[in-house]
Amino acid sequence: MDYFCPNMSEQDVNKISMLGLAHIGDSVYELLTRTMLCRQGHSSVIELHKLTVSRVNAPAQAAAADKVLPLLNEKESAVYRRGRNAKVNSVPHNASINQYHAATGLEALFGWLYLQGQTERISRLFGAIMEEE
DSSP, X not given: OOSSSOOOOHHHHTTSOHHHHHHHHHHHHHHHHHHHHHHTTOOOHHHHHHHHHHHSSHHHHHHHHHHHGGGOOHHHHHXXXXXXXXXXXXXXXXXXXXXXXXXXXXXXXXXXXXXXXXXXXXXXXXXXXXTTO
């Protein structure tokens, strides 16, 4: 088993709960953000942390979801909606319930794509999110 790039079948990935997919997708999104910041030349750990936190939070991820929604195909849109509609037990103080749900949908989508090994698609979507920055 390749844990770094699992290449699971869509059928197997669809058996995972939406919050399970969001759990994986959150880490994928954070890794992509950290990688981008390092590639941009940020080297201070304090600066890297602050910039990462400013991009990997519910309000920022909700804004990111708005950018990619028009780019999603039918299956991706369905995963996003199911993730967005998943029942969550708590919401961070710095986010509205709508922002938190949108962020969960985005994370579920990234987790769903990652577990299937769709790294090129993830890169395109993440690139669209970062395009305006």
